[in-house]
Amino acid sequence: MPYSFNVIDQPWIPVLVPDDPVPRMVSLREAIMRAHEIRAISDPSPLVTISLHRLLLAVVHRCFGPADAQAWATLWAQPSFDPSVINAYLDKWHDRFDLFDAERPFYQTAGLPRELAVPVSKLTFAKSSGNNALLFDHSRDAEPEAIPADEAARLLVAYQAFSIGGLITKLPGEPTGSDSSHLVKGAVVLPRGDNLFQTLMLSVVQLDGDLDAPFAFDPRTDMPAWERDTPTPRETATDFGYLELLTWQNRRVLLFPEEAPDGQVVVRFADVLAGRAISKDLDIRRRETMVAYRLLAKPAKNQDPWAPIGFKPEKALWRGSLALVQSDDRHQPKTLTWLTGLFQQGFEYDRLHLSVYGLSSDRANVFLWRSDHMDLPTAYLQDAELVAELAMGLQAAEDVGRILKNSTGRLAAKVLEPDGNPDRGRVDALISALAPERTYWPALDIPFRQHILTLPGDTAANETLADHIQHAAEAAWESACNAVATNGRGFQAVAESSPVFYRLLRQAVQRLRPSEPSADTNAIPQEVPA
Secondary structure: OOOOOEOOOOOOEEEEEOOEEEEEEEOHHHHHHOHHHOOEEOOOOHHHHHHHHHHHHHHHHHHHOOOOHHHHHHHHHOOOOOHHHHHHHHHHOHHHHEOOOOOOOOOOOOOOOHHHOEEHHHHOOOOOOOOOOOOOOOOEOOEOOOEEHHHHHHHHHHHHHHOOOEEOOOOOOOOOEEOOOOOOOOOEEEEEOOOHHHHHHOOOOOOEHHHOEOOOOOOOOOOOHHHOOOOOOOEEEOOOOHHHHHOOOOEEEEEEEEEOOOOOEEEEEEEEEEOEEEOOOOOHHHOOOOEOEEEOOOOOOOOOOEEEOOOOOOOOHHHHHHHHOOEOOEEOOHHHHHHHHHHHOOOOOOEEEEEEEEEEEEOOEEEEEEEEEEEEEHHHHOOHHHHHHHHHHHHHHHHHHHHHHHHHHHHHHHHHOOOOOOOHHHHHHHHHHHOOHHHHHHHHHHHHHHHHHHOOOOOOHHHHHHHHHHHHHHHHHHHHHHHHOOOHHHHHHHHHHHHHHHHHHHHHHHOOOOOOOOOOOOOOOOOOOO
16 A cells, blocks of 8 residues: 655644744644744654754755845845745655655665564654653554554654664675764754744855855755655765755664554654765865864874764753854854854844754764753954853853862861861762752852843853852852761861852952952862862
8 A cells, every 4th residue: 555745745843933932843844834933843853853854944945045145135035935836846756755755765774674564663862762762752662553654754763863873684795883973962953033934044055065055065066865866875974965964864764654543644664774875084174064073182093183063961051151152172063153153244144043953972872862042242253352261150150160160179188077088989979969069059049141142241240150150160069068967077078168268259259250350260170179
């Protein structure tokens, strides 16, 4: 029985529209044609949300370029994407967007053997399958869950973008290992506008491979995944274009549809094999436009000195905000570099609403997936002195966090062994139990986000931030002290440790108080003396 689910026509993309908090499903055609009427794409999975944006960006780029800044400005000035151009393109490639097409199934590789099929839950980190950690779901391989075609389409697009490396099903003669998607270790940055049209446009960059925009490639051979006439090979790619990168096929996947008792088309099984890997000899930093990178101080042997900046479970987005603006040891996302050039040419946009998506993993184990959001005045993209001011505030917060942690170590050591030489394991266990940074950093979340907004025009912003840092650190320290001050030894440890902590704290925040200079404001030690 032939099955069909064409993502151009069928509703499968979850979106929010004005005055309605509940997402509704729209087709790919409707998402682009009505982008100006849609507030946002909104899926419970951050990985699905950003992957759908990259898919739509590939279509928009294919239809409109733009070849230069003037072409971009012309697109931006329009109320919506030209429906005649969108319809002509989607009609031309209509068959390539059918999820279950026999010859060219959308985002898949036809002809893979059914006997290698695994539960479709393999396509998501939110469901249990094989060696995947059971994070949120209680499905099992022995009784695979059937999912509707629209959900399968969303999972497929996200899995191609964020597949994790490791052992994988293979065809005879193929190696069992597979590489992760290049996005797995990076936090993917998306500037948001007032509607989906603006959001897409804020990530649309100049597209001309001959002019190295956004990098050098052959425009004649660059095409999105659905336009390619040949199936996805198992290979290590050494050259590719931008549309290929936006729709990268890191896996050879084939969904096996079936009919549910209610007549609905569902998927329970899929083939999942290694697909196209990106050569480690390529500088992906020069090609990927939506991820920030940092220069490693001491890269390992054969390691790329530029590492993608990703999510850490304990670290909020604002703590890494310098990665979003250019500096010597960081490389901002190319989309923001492009916007900076537009600002310099007269494009006006006061504040970027940045959303960042990604996951945190170690090898084949996924610890979390998440999204974070932050407002960034565009002045930071054009004013180096303002960036330096922001860096000073961030450094003060990090210095105080380090002082707080090290002072807690000194406190723990004195509690456990006042005369010195405490057992290191017991000290570490007590530090972990006290963990004042667990209250310190969350207490700074709202104040620092507000600091980022007010710093461009508020001369007292740094002093206000200093107050917040000092109060947050003092509260966290006092909580740790109260936890150990239950006997004479604890009281003595607090009495001996507190003066050092408060002195170092005052030194760390002093740099943010120019009206009260101090001779030793730069003398912030890396370690608290025992």
